[in-house]
Amino acid sequence: MKKERIEDIVIRLGTPVAQALNLELVDVEYKKEGANWVLRCFIDCETGVGIEECQRYSEALEKVLDTEDPIPGSYLLEVSSPGLERPLKKEQDYIRFAGNQVEIKLHKALNNQKKYRGELLGLDELKTTVRLNTGNQVMAIPLPEIAKANLIADFSSGTERGKKGK
Secondary structure, eight states: OOOOOHHHHHHHHHHHHHHHTTOEEEEEEEEEETTEEEEEEEEEOTTOOOHHHHHHHHHHHHHHHHHHOOSOSOOEEEEEOOOTTOBOOSHHHHHHTTTSEEEEEEEEEETTEEEEEEEEEEEOTTSOEEEEEOSSOEEEEEGGGEEEEEEOOOOSSOOOTTOTTO
């Protein structure tokens, strides 16, 4: 049996904690920075994330992590917003943020290109392919081929990130 990654364990334990606080656990990173290990959790919610939400989530998650003790040794816990250029990680993200501008990076080139930008049109009916309007064409990108995807902050329209789909 493959050993579960720390990030996956924290997602499994931290998602219900976030939901209980009306928050969404967007992403988790666990990495060595200098002499320290850092566990970084990114949270979001409909009304935006401020210091209070980060503090509430941090305190609640700490209790769960102290009880379960899934991380060997010491680490620093950081909780923050994913920011304006939030990553798209889950199927639901591709549905929720349809209509927004995104950047998608692929594991391997598609049409001799590994990076695409355009309007996210959502997922196909089977939820296996992301539809993207690049301005020149509408593309169908298989979800497993996506290495990284995130929203692109748009300051020109005067609208907030993620307003479409929220």
